[in-house]
Amino acid sequence: MTPADASCLQSLKLRVVGSQDEIINAFYGRILSFPGFKEMIGQTCEREKIDIGQLVAHINEVQFKHWQRFFDGRPDKAFKDFANRIGIAHEKCLLSSDLYVASSAVILGNFLGLALDQHLDDAGQAATVKASLSAIVRMFFLDISHAISAYDNAAARTAFQHVSEPLLNAFEVEVAGDLKSMAGAAEDLNRTVKNIVDVNLGNMQRCRDIVSSIEALTRNLADLAQTTRQIENFVKVITDVSRKTKLLALNAAIEAARSGEYGRGFKVVANEVKALTNEAEKATRDVTRQASEIQDAIDHAIRQVSGSQRLVQEIDAGMTTESESIGAQSAAVSEISTTLAAVSESARGLRERFKTLNAA
Structure with a gap:
């Protein structure tokens, strides 16, 4: 990330914070329309013994804090830690990495729409919009890379646990x-x-x-x-x-x-x-x-x-x-x-x- 990228993201932060409820509601409205997503979230709620409202509220709390860091334009350790937490949360929801990327495209579309709205009346409209969209895309996929890395690690631990637990139990009993x-x-x-x-x-x-x-x-x-x-x-x-x-x-x-x-x-x-x-x-x-x-x-x-x-x-x-x-x-x-x-x-x-x- 360059200082120019950080400046573009920071100029969008106020609009994103003001629109984050609208964005997240549109996001869940979209993904819950797909039976596969809805079934995975339902299984997570059943396993954790919570309703879908509690699950969404918990994810939103973490997500909103993460977006504020996202639009600070500083991919530091705190930013990476939040990305890891989001990746682990999605792994617990049984969301595969490809579906996570697909669902993230919905968020990216909302961010790009906000950037267009932000710069629609700018004098140097084309260059400004291009820079903002470029900054969003770079930061967004940096965010996704951290989340997917955490997701893959968590998935590997889960797979290891599923494989090792029966073997370990059998070993322990024997x-x-x-x-x-x-x-x-x-x-x-x-x-x-x-x-x-x-x-x-x-x-x-x-x-x-x-x-x-x-x-x-x-x-x-x-x-x-x-x-x-x-x-x-x-x-x-x-x-x-x-x-x-x-x-x-x-x-x-x-x-x-x-x-x-x-x-x-x-x-x-x-x-x-x-x-x-x-x-x-x-x-x-x-x-x-x-x-x-x-x-x-x-x-x-x-x-x-x-x-x-x-x-x-x-x-x-x-x-x-x-x-x-x-x-x-x-x-x-x-x-x-x-x-x-x-x-x-x-x-x-x-x-x-x-x-x-x-x-x-």
């Missing part, structure tokens, strides 16, 4: 379902692992109790073996006494034989002592044999108990290792649960980013 199932399975596995850990801890404690009982039994068997050895020593003493008594009885018998008739009674006593000694020897032999058998049995029991103790200790060590391994698995399952929660949160964040993108 991912949420999978994550929920995986999280539930992880929780079940975690509970199972913890139960196994608890059972192992109980078994480990029972193994330690068994080891303690075996150790106590081993000590008791050792004490019994010691007692048996003491019995054997006592039997040795008895055997020695019996041997000496037997020898004494033999000497008594010899002395009785030497005494003849006078030693007969002493011989009887010596024979009884010898018989008693023989019985004592037999008894000590039996006790010795039984003590030896008991000692062998105790030694065998001690060996078996020691073997059982080693076996239980090995089981306890294995269960300790297994418990540590299961504990590590439990920690891994807990980490999986935490990771699934983070993935679920990321999916929700992705959903929010899509919403933000659609709203932009």
